[in-house]
Amino acid sequence: MAEVGVTTTPGGAAYPVTVHTLELQVRTGDVERVVDLTGRCAEFLRGAGARDGLLNVFVPHATAGVAVLETGAGSDDDLLAALAELLPRGGPGGSGWRHRHGTPGHGRDHVLPALVPPATTLPVVGGQLALGTWQSVCLVDTNVDNAVRTVRLSYLAG
Amino acid sequence: MAEVGVTTTPGGAAYPVTVHTLELQVRTGDVERVVDLTGRCAEFLRGAGARDGLLNVFVPHATAGVAVLETGAGSDDDLLAALAELLPRGGPGGSGWRHRHGTPGHGRDHVLPALVPPATTLPVVGGQLALGTWQSVCLVDTNVDNAVRTVRLSYLAG
Amino acid sequence: MAEVGVTTTPGGAAYPVTVHTLELQVRTGDVERVVDLTGRCAEFLRGAGARDGLLNVFVPHATAGVAVLETGAGSDDDLLAALAELLPRGGPGGSGWRHRHGTPGHGRDHVLPALVPPATTLPVVGGQLALGTWQSVCLVDTNVDNAVRTVRLSYLAG
Numbered sequence: 001m002a003e004v005g006v007t008t009t010p011g012g013a014a015y016p017v018t019v020h021t022l023e024l025q026v027r028t029g030d031v032e033r034v035v036d037l038t039g040r041c042a043e044f045l046r047g048a049g050a051r052d053g054l055l056n057v058f059v060p061h062a063t064a065g066v067a068v069l070e071t072g073a074g075s076d077d078d079l080l081a082a083l084a085e086l087l088p089r090g091g092p093g094g095s096g097w098r099h100r101h102g103t104p105g106h107g108r109d110h111v112l113p114a115l116v117p118p119a120t121t122l123p124v125v126g127g128q129l130a131l132g133t134w135q136s137v138c139l140v141d142t143n144v145d146n147a148v149r150t151v152r153l154s155y156l157a158g
Numbered sequence: 159m160a161e162v163g164v165t166t167t168p169g170g171a172a173y174p175v176t177v178h179t180l181e182l183q184v185r186t187g188d189v190e191r192v193v194d195l196t197g198r199c200a201e202f203l204r205g206a207g208a209r210d211g212l213l214n215v216f217v218p219h220a221t222a223g224v225a226v227l228e229t230g231a232g233s234d235d236d237l238l239a240a241l242a243e244l245l246p247r248g249g250p251g252g253s254g255w256r257h258r259h260g261t262p263g264h265g266r267d268h269v270l271p272a273l274v275p276p277a278t279t280l281p282v283v284g285g286q287l288a289l290g291t292w293q294s295v296c297l298v299d300t301n302v303d304n305a306v307r308t309v310r311l312s313y314l315a316g
Numbered sequence: 317m318a319e320v321g322v323t324t325t326p327g328g329a330a331y332p333v334t335v336h337t338l339e340l341q342v343r344t345g346d347v348e349r350v351v352d353l354t355g356r357c358a359e360f361l362r363g364a365g366a367r368d369g370l371l372n373v374f375v376p377h378a379t380a381g382v383a384v385l386e387t388g389a390g391s392d393d394d395l396l397a398a399l400a401e402l403l404p405r406g407g408p409g410g411s412g413w414r415h416r417h418g419t420p421g422h423g424r425d426h427v428l429p430a431l432v433p434p435a436t437t438l439p440v441v442g443g444q445l446a447l448g449t450w451q452s453v454c455l456v457d458t459n460v461d462n463a464v465r466t467v468r469l470s471y472l473a474g
Contacts, residue, residue, distance in 0.1 A: 017175035017333035017472075019210040019316035021283055052335040054372055054437070054472055056212055058281050060290030062228040067430035070378040074414030075426035078407075082427050085408040091236075092243040098232030110233035111240050114225040114274050114298065116430050121212070121279045121437045123374050123470040125337055130468055132376030140430065152288055154281040156175075156212055156314060156472060158335035175333035177368040177474035179441055214370055216439050218448030220386040249394075250401040256390030268391035269398050272383035272432050272456065279370070279437045310446055312439040314333075314370055314472060 020048040021154040028141045028149050034069070034076035035139040037151060041129055044153045048127075053157030055129060058119045060150055063109035063143040065116030070134040083142060087111055102145050109143040116140050124157065178206040179312040186299045186307050192227070192234035193297040195309060199287055202311045206285075211315030213287060216277045218308055221267035221301040223274030228292040241300060245269055260303050267301040274298050282315065336364040337470040344457045344465050350385070350392035351455040353467060357445055360469045364443075369473030371445060374435045376466055379425035379459040381432030386450040399458060403427055418461050425459040432456050440473065 022044055026035055041055060057066050069075055089105025091097045097107020122137070123130040131137070141149060180202055184193055199213060215224050227233055247263025249255045255265020280295070281288040289295070299307060338360055342351055357371060373382050385391055405421025407413045413423020438453070439446040447453070457465060 017314075017316045021210055021281060021288075052337055052470075054212070054370070054470060056279055056281055058288070060288060060293065062226075062233075062290060062292035065430075068378075068434050069429060070415075070426055073417070073426075075378075075423065078413050078415055078423050079427050079430050081408040081411070081414075082403060082430075086244060086402060087240060092239040095239070097236050098239075099228075099236055101231070107232065107236050110228050110231075111237050114223075114227060114237050114240075117275065117278060117433065118226050118293070119278055119280055120433060120435055121372055122435055123337060123372055123468050125470075130337075130374070130376060132378060132466075134378035135376065135429075135434070150290075152281050154210075154212060154283075156316070156333075158333045158472070175472075175474045179368055179439060179446075212370070214437055214439055216446070218446060218451065220384075220391075220448060220450035244402060245398060250397040253397070255394050256397075257386075257394055259389070265390065265394050268386050268389075269395050271385060271451075272381075272395050272398075275433065275436060276384050276451070277436055277438055308448075310439050312368070312370060312441075314474070 018157045021152065024151045026139055026149045026151055027147060029147050030144045032080050032142045032144065034079060036071045036136045037139055038136045041137055041153060045124060045127055045129060045155065048155050051127060051157055053124045053155060054121050055124050056119060056121045056154040057137055058152045059139060060152060063112060064149060065113050065118055065140040066120045067116050067138050067140050068120060068135050069138050071136045071138060112142055176315045179310065182309045184297055184307045184309055185305060187305050188302050190238050190300045190302065192237060194229045194294045195297055196294045199295055199311060203282060203285055203287060203313065206313050209285060209315055211282045211313060212279050213282050214277060214279045214312040215295055216310045217297060218310060221270060222307055223271050223276050223298040224278045225274055225296050225298050226278060226293050227296050229294045229296060270300055334473045337468065340467045342455055342465045342467055343463060345463050346460050348396050348458045348460065350395060352387045352452045353455055354452045357453055357469060361440060361443055361445060361471065364471050367443060367473055369440045369471060370437050371440050372435060372437045372470040373453055374468045375455060376468060379428060380465060381429050381434050381456040382436045383432055383454050383456050384436060384451050385454050387452045387454060422461065428458055
């Protein structure tokens with residue numbers, strides 16, 4: 001068990017809550033794709049005139065997920081390759097998927113959101129998403145049958 | 159990288175926050191099960207007289223998860239079949255599980271919540287859970303030793 | 317489909333929202349590690365003079381996750397063993413990882429947060445984290461190159 005260390009940024013103040021919510025359309029095309037949404041989240045928060053709070057990023061689709069990843073250094077493709085092994089088009093142990101609509105193997109896309117959930121909730125501090133240097137908020141879409149996806153951003157702030 | 163598109167539903171208003179929280183009991187019996195909780199969430203939100211906010215769905219158990227999935231078209235069984243491959247009763251690579259309480263192979267149920275987390279937080283707009291057409295909020299329970307499960311719903315709203 | 321049962325803890329009241337946020341430093345050293353943060357979360361909530369709300373636990377790193385698990389009975393080691401199979405150092409199907417910085421096999425650490433997300437949001441009731449008996453909030457760190465990790469706790473309460 002590791003030592004748990006120093007408190008660096010205490011806070012806390014009482015305000016009326018503000019709720020902002022907005023839907024984006026994202027073009028993912030007909031290939032498997034990891035789409036970086038970080039810039040769009042930041043823009044949304046600027047529009048909300050934000051202080052401290054929580055940002056919820058949600059995909060209202062049964063065949064996509066939201067992940068926080070490094071992008072641009074291979075890890076987005078590594079994720080798609082890992083998912084091809086973990087949820088193969090041929091089904092668990094090659095036995096096929098019970099869900100049989102759409103493109104062959106599409107059943108895997110319906111299991112994806114159990115492992116890569118369609119929602120994440122992230123801290124906002126001083127109006128900025130409090131991500132680490134190498135983190136990006138990403139849409140993960142293995143479904144090649146759906147070219148445009150919706151993303152809902154919701155912000156609860158003090 | 160995909161084009162990020164049009165803003166369709168801007169919002170934002172300041173209110174006193176409202177916090178509602180409630181526990182449900184769910185009978186899962188002695189088989190692996192995916193239980194649809196969507197109707198129960200909607201009922202809870204109606205009782206809360208809700209506007210916009212975030213709904214948290216949480217399972218206070220170390221051997222269950224919460225997933226947002228399509229139900230009724232095979233994907234719930236596909237998830238259980240995928241988990242049987244990813245977290246086999248025989249342990250990682252057939253080497254067994256260190257956790258050895260309960261039914262043989264039960265150690266996998268204790269790893270499940272790392273992959274299918276016990277909490278999800280979802281947007282509520284105008285008092286309605288803002289799910290996509292094919293999405294349901296589900297309890298995922300691979301633990302056959304525990305016939306009744308608790309689910310806590312918590313709602314923070316403006 | 318299981319019977320959905322009795323409501324046991326209704327609630328709901330309007331207050332000004334309170335937002336507390338704080339960063340911890342956690343020493344994880346140079347081995348793979350699951351670190352229990354539950355005590356530190358409870359201490360943070362005590363300092364916040366909390367009522368009901370939501371606690372967000374977030375790791376601002378691209379190679380770590382947050383999981384809610386039983387600790388101290390083997391499941392933390394079981395999780396690390398399962399992840400060694402699911403995200404092998406040799407890459408998906410032994411084909412290597414595209415991300416090639418750091419220690420050999422480090423590419424897997426960058427995929428980890430898609431499966432074990434870096435954020436969880438948990439209910440707080442009467443100032444207490446509403447965890448089940450066997451649940452602990454844990455940092456999951458498979459990255460052996462990074463000896464100290466940051467964790468951000470954020471609390472929105474009525």
